Amino acid sequence: MIHVEGITKYYGNFCAVDHINLDIQAGEIVGLLGPNGAGKTTTLRMLTGFFPPSAGNIQVKNYSIQQDPLAIKQLIGYLPESAPLYKSMIVYEYLDYVARIRGLSGEAKTGRLNALADMCGLRDIMHKTIDTLSKGLKQRVGLAHAMMSDPEILILDEPTSGLDPNQIVEIREIIRKIGEQKTVILSTHILREVEATCGRVVIINKGKIVADSDTHTLTAGHNRERRIQIDVLGADVQSLREQLESLSGVKAIQVAAAEEPHVIRACIVSGAEADIRPAVYAAVKQTNWILLEMRQEAETLEAIFRELTKEN
Amino acid sequence: MRQAALIFKKEFKDYFASPIAYIVIAIFLALTGWLFFSAFFIFDQADLRRFFNLMPLLLALVVPLITMRLFSEERNVGSYELLLTLPVTFRDIIVGKYLAAVAFVAAMLLPTLSYPIFISFIGDLDWGVAIAGYIGAVLLGAAYAAIGIFASSLTRNQIIACITAMVVCVVLSIMDQMLFFFPQSVLDVVGYVSANAHFANIAKGIVDSRDLIYFLSVVFLGLYATHLVMEEK
Structure with a gap:
């Protein structure tokens, strides 16, 4: 599904991501784990086509990020850290805008918006200005944004950071539900999150992968x-x-x-x-x-x- | 281009969602109205020449206020990341945002149409010159908006974006009045680069292709530079 080959990202002289190789199969829930500043967000941003890698290649299905960035963006739904949405817009207006950009219209658009409102629990806040929402609610709107086109791949950057325990449980529940049918990649520095939701864990430190295996093998192998x-x-x-x-x-x-x-x-x-x-x-x-x-x-x-x- | 139209619609609506838009329009109308009409009856001439004489400098100060948020705000809030990971091209984004700013400038000029209408009641107004003047004003606004959107793409700080654009636009506006300071050899070039001179030609009622080409080149350069910045960042 996703084939990452030796991607590297330099910010000036600083190497944020250093030759990462990764193969992700359809239907996996992968947790990208690492301390702050390890290169998680940078990696995800390259996967989503926010910026190109300095070197290396990313292939999603048969598309390459260099040649068909638009085709890849069609396949991926992305929620950046802390859901930076347009503050002055109303939730409905915003989701409607995203739906149109994603090429939905008429019945299909209404149907999708309804489905997402149920899935992410947005029914009661559809008419509210995004600016007035709590962090957890914003995160849910962000999730709806990411899932608008019913993408095959969902990429979430720190989906539960800054949420209270109840909200964390809710968001995890939603992620797990999505993960039953989709490929999900999420980044976090919270270990319990990976254990709770991910089948596979990739640990990144200083821009390099230091461990990559399914969650159970990793814990069992290291239990000395x-x-x-x-x-x-x-x-x-x-x-x-x-x-x-x-x-x-x-x-x-x-x-x-x-x-x-x-x-x-x-x-x-x-x-x-x-x-x-x-x-x-x-x-x-x-x-x-x-x-x-x-x-x-x-x-x-x-x-x-x-x-x-x-x-x- | 469907995506560009959607972005245009959203950005244009955004302008009117915040009070800043209304403040900018109000300031613009108050300034033009006051500067123009305070001496209108003294000169006793039924034309808009002195109104259009104000345009270059006034637009140089107002248009950057309109364009400053286009990229800087998105960068600052982080929504830029959401926008770029949607299936839209850089061109869609630039064209959508840019046209929204130009449409806003046009919307701001719209109420001033009451001036020629009012003047035509009390005197014999040459409508041809007035219309040419408005075409010139929109072109001028379009050129400044292209400079403004470029400045906005450079930084996440709206104030810096605004001041950078203002400096460039003001220089273009007053350059031809400072020819005195330039050496003889570059006078032609300076004269050509000056936005004021080209606008003055059009405002006189002469819509010449040379002036059109000048404004369109500024627009193209501004937007192309914005594209380069987007690719770079």
Whole structure:
């Protein structure tokens, strides 16, 4: 569907994107992940034809970005970061304008506008000026803009940034629904977002791809250890440490007093292969201490991300 | 070109969605009305010559106010990104925006038609000269708008876009009155480049192809330069 070959972008002397290769199949939801300034937005802007790459080529279906930018723009729906819409326009007026530019008219246009109003929940705000909308609502109008032509490819730059938790859930829900039929590429620096919505994750750092695989493989492949945290009431630091050290499979233990009075907190690190939670429970049960809490910290994308993108 | 027409329609409507448009029109009408009519009865002549004499300088100051937002605002807000990722060409965008600005200039001149109508009641007005004057004014506005849209494409700051365009337009307007300062050898060139001289010819009632070509060249150069800037950025 999308074939990206060695695209590079220079801003003056600064290399924002450095020889990125990417192949995206139809129907994938790809999360482009990276710290701020890694080159995510630049990459997306080249994909959408906002500006041409300094070098390399992008092919969408059989069109090349150099020769048929218009044909590619027809195939792609794009929502830039923070949905920079025309502020002075009314939502309906704006969507109507976009529909016309996208070549819709008459019945087809009305039908599409209706469908999008339902899909993105715009029914109640159609008559409002864009300037007066909250960030979440603007984002939804932006999504409607991007999906106007029912594009085969949807590209979203930080679709949930600046939204409150409820809005984030709503937008993710919409994205997931779209992703059932379309190819979606979204960029974000929020890891949970990728885990929640994307089947495949591409991590970019300093303009280069540092990881590219499906989300599960990536998390599984990097899970080299488990972390378990327990809160125990009535123990003391020294004896809790001794009790836990004797367990097999334990690699490291940190024990310290927790914030609550009389509660000791221990962090236990073990190998990924063995689950030591039953053993920990049994060890505490032998004593007269009370186990208040035990949880396994998911060593997920968070850690992988930090590992792959940390400064050397 | 269908896309250009859609962009034209949107941009033209946008002008009237903000109060700035009405303020600009009001200032323009107040200035022309006052400057023209304050001495009209003293000269006691039923023509619009002194009205059209004001045009070059006045349009040089007003047209940049109209064109400054065309690109700068979109760049600044970021909507430029949305516009460029829609299936439209640079040419559609430039033509649509440019024609909207020219149409606005024409709309601004429209109420001043009341002057010749009024004068024709109290004296013997030569309508041919008046119409030529209006053609000249629209051409002049079109040339300045092309300079203005180019200035707007250069920067995301509307004020800078406005002042840049104003400086260029004012220089073109007053150049032929400063021939005194130029060396003999370049006088012809300076005289030709001056917008004022070409406009004055048309306003006299002589619609000469040389003057038309001058204005059309300025328009073409301005729009072509805008295209180059868009490709560059």
